[in-house]
Amino acid sequence: MGVLSSSSRLARRTQVISLFAVGALALSACGGSSLEQSGDGASGDEVKIGLLVPTSGVYAPLGADMSNGFKLYLDQHGGKLGGHKVKVVNADEGEGPQTGVPAAQKLVTQDKSTVVVGVVNSATALGLRDFFNESKVPLLVANAGANDITGSRKSEYVWRTSFANGKVSGALGSTVAKEAKGGVYLMAADYAAGHEMVAGFRKTFEAAGGKVIGEKYTPFGKTQDFQPYLSAIRSSGARAVFSFYAGAEAVSFVKQYKQFGLAGKTPLYGPGFLTEGGVLAAQGDAAVGVKTSLHYSAELDTPRNKEYVAAYKQAFGKAPTVYSVQAYDAAAVLDKALAKGTSSEELTKALAGVGAIDSPRGSWTFDADHDAEQKYYLREVTSGGGTIANAILNDLS
Numbered sequence: 396m397g398v399l400s401s402s403s404r405l406a407r408r409t410q411v412i413s414l415f416a417v418g419a420l421a422l423s424a425c426g427g428s429s430l431e432q433s434g435d436g437a438s439g440d441e442v443k444i445g446l447l448v449p450t451s452g453v454y455a456p457l458g459a460d461m462s463n464g465f466k467l468y469l470d471q472h473g474g475k476l477g478g479h480k481v482k483v484v485n486a487d488e489g490e491g492p493q494t495g496v497p498a499a500q501k502l503v504t505q506d507k508s509t510v511v512v513g514v515v516n517s518a519t520a521l522g523l524r525d526f527f528n529e530s531k532v533p534l535l536v537a538n539a540g541a542n543d544i545t546g547s548r549k550s551e552y553v554w555r556t557s558f559a560n561g562k563v564s565g566a567l568g569s570t571v572a573k574e575a576k577g578g579v580y581l582m583a584a585d586y587a588a589g590h591e592m593v594a595g596f597r598k599t600f601e602a603a604g605g606k607v608i609g610e611k612y613t614p615f616g617k618t619q620d621f622q623p624y625l626s627a628i629r630s631s632g633a634r635a636v637f638s639f640y641a642g643a644e645a646v647s648f649v650k651q652y653k654q655f656g657l658a659g660k661t662p663l664y665g666p667g668f669l670t671e672g673g674v675l676a677a678q679g680d681a682a683v684g685v686k687t688s689l690h691y692s693a694e695l696d697t698p699r700n701k702e703y704v705a706a707y708k709q710a711f712g713k714a715p716t717v718y719s720v721q722a723y724d725a726a727a728v729l730d731k732a733l734a735k736g737t738s739s740e741e742l743t744k745a746l747a748g749v750g751a752i753d754s755p756r757g758s759w760t761f762d763a764d765h766d767a768e769q770k771y772y773l774r775e776v777t778s779g780g781g782t783i784a785n786a787i788l789n790d791l792s
């Protein structure tokens with residue numbers, strides 16, 4: 396399947412979903428549930444925050460990490476953000492916009508959330524952009540990397556504490572160009588994030604002299620048997636592979652890469668979601684040697700991160716992940732912004748002035764497009780003394 400045909404199909408699908416979102420907005424306004432009131436989600440001094448993460452589907456474990464990160468920050472701050480008591484309303488994003496868009500609409504129009512935090516899936520984020528822009532309620536994206544929501548479709552109301560797909564994958568391009576001993580095969584889940592991750596990587600990889608030998612997109616959320624694709628990689632003569640998978644798909648892909656006999660022979664690279672947190676624990680030794688780019692590792696050797704890792708382990712009995720940090724930082728952002736006002740309008744204005752966030756990943760700020768301006772690291776999966784971890788090799792620029 397060609398990149399162009401599938402991405403234009405995706406753009407059409409996103410457009411349809413966006414129209415649906417705006418249509419629903421108009422209907423709900425006519426029905427007397429005026430969106431002008433949606434920012435008054437407080438009762439007394441309480442601020443209502445919608446938390447939209449997947450609790451079902453392939454990305455459910457990522458959603459659990461995000462809920463934990465958000466909860467940890469709240470628990471460490473007496474349940475208050477910006478001096479105001481907070482009420483969190485949860486909704487299930489599911490596996491994409493078909494479930495995620497109506498769930499977000501409910502959080503705003505029915506539950507009257509002042510702000511919505513979360514969103515794992517790029518396609519959901521793209522489907523939500525117009526709804527938040529029109530309803531004038533801020534959306535703080537704490538994972539989904541869709542390039543356009545902080546690019547060509549940037550909105551005053553959409554901010555991101557995580558990453559843009561093109562940046563996290565682009566950070567890896569020159570390293571793979573230097574290390575690969577020949578052509579590289581590209582593979583990803585067939586939806587918005589997969590296509591953008593591959594495009595971002597390809598750009599910096601080819602600019603550094605790398606050669607792409609083949610490319611394939613696998614049905615998102617449906618592929619359990621990667622064997623036919625692994626055969627294609629082998630017969631292509633690829634000397635390395637770049638891939639984007641996360642959650643349950645990352646577990647299957649990396650385990651089967653090893654079972655098929657490619658691990659150790661054909662080096663595997665990708666954005667760090669490929670080997671993050673519970674995914675890495677499930678992959679076990681099959682993941683050893685996989686190299687990834689990411690803006691976080693639980694192994695980061697800084698006092699701020701060590702303190703965070705210890706607190707997270709104490710609360711949840713396991714190490715934190717990039718997903719938990721992105722949501723923890725969303726709470727930190729709201730802590731600063733809500734101190735300036737608790738309506739959706741006041742909060743949106745205050746987001747521009749939150750300044751540096753003292754995060755476990757290292758200090759970061761919002762850039763002019765509302766994206767996180769941050770450092771990326773090259774990581775390698777290592778195993779020793781019964782523990783498996785994403786060791787940090789060096790900074791990427």
Ligand code: PHB
Pocket residue numbers: 454457515516517518538539540541560588640641642668
């Ligand atoms: C995305 O759809 O943007 C996405 C999903 C899961 C990840 C990273 C990005 O781990």
